[in-house]
Amino acid sequence: xxxNSKAEQLCALCKSLFDRGYSVGxxxxxxxxxxxxxxxVTPTGGSLGRLTPADLAEIDAAGQPVPGPKPSKEFAFHxxxxxxRPEAGAIVHLHSTYLTALSCLEDLPTDNALRPFTPYYVxxxxxxPVIPYYRPxxxxxxxxxxxxxxxxxVNAFLLASxxxxxxxxxxxxxxxxxxxxxxxxxxAFILRGEKIRYLNEAEIAELRAMAR
Ligand SMILES: O=C(CO)COP(=O)(O)O
Ligand SMILES: [Zn+2]
Numbered sequence: 001x002x003x004n005s006k007a008e009q010l011c012a013l014c015k016s017l018f019d020r021g022y023s024v025g026x027x028x029x030x031x032x033x034x035x036x037x038x039x040x041v042t043p044t045g046g047s048l049g050r051l052t053p054a055d056l057a058e059i060d061a062a063g064q065p066v067p068g069p070k071p072s073k074e075f076a077f078h079x080x081x082x083x084x085r086p087e088a089g090a091i092v093h094l095h096s097t098y099l100t101a102l103s104c105l106e107d108l109p110t111d112n113a114l115r116p117f118t119p120y121y122v123x124x125x126x127x128x129p130v131i132p133y134y135r136p137x138x139x140x141x142x143x144x145x146x147x148x149x150x151x152x153x154v155n156a157f158l159l160a161s162x163x164x165x166x167x168x169x170x171x172x173x174x175x176x177x178x179x180x181x182x183x184x185x186x187x188a189f190i191l192r193g194e195k196i197r198y199l200n201e202a203e204i205a206e207l208r209a210m211a212r
Pocket of ligand 2: 027028093094095136162163
């Protein structure tokens, strides 16, 4: 897909996320890998609901911002993930309500924030390791995400007390993964206190094989 089509698609899907309440205020950022090298990233501080291609920031293949709109303060973690996960074509970071609520729970298991109880969570995310809390924009987020992305071949990471980071083959895939995860977190809260039938190891293994 050309740079212009990717820019148009990124803006359209950011608006779609904003319109449905997955992002509010200036929260969240989205990036896409360009075929010619480099990346487009949403600008810092702006709403995801009102972006045009001219508002997008560009990072060159060497990881340096191209003169123009200032990239998200989280672009370092987007780059770190693109570097260690060459199959990822896009990254979505959201403060969506239920995933962020989940990220605020004390004593989350660091290897996986959500034990699987539906198949699409396993197929789209795998599971969801937790990165400790750091202030937004801190370089430690990039460091810890890179380490986690090397150790766990999954598409989603929960940033403690902050939000979620989701990978996908392209922007559409990353957005679909993020939507599925938010819905899974919502279900987890709806089911709190209920006796949940979790998927068993054989069921999870079958789903992981399908997702490959
Ligand atoms: O979600 C955010 C920080 O974690 C938003 O920051 P940016 O506006 O710089 O992308
Ligand atoms: Zn954030």
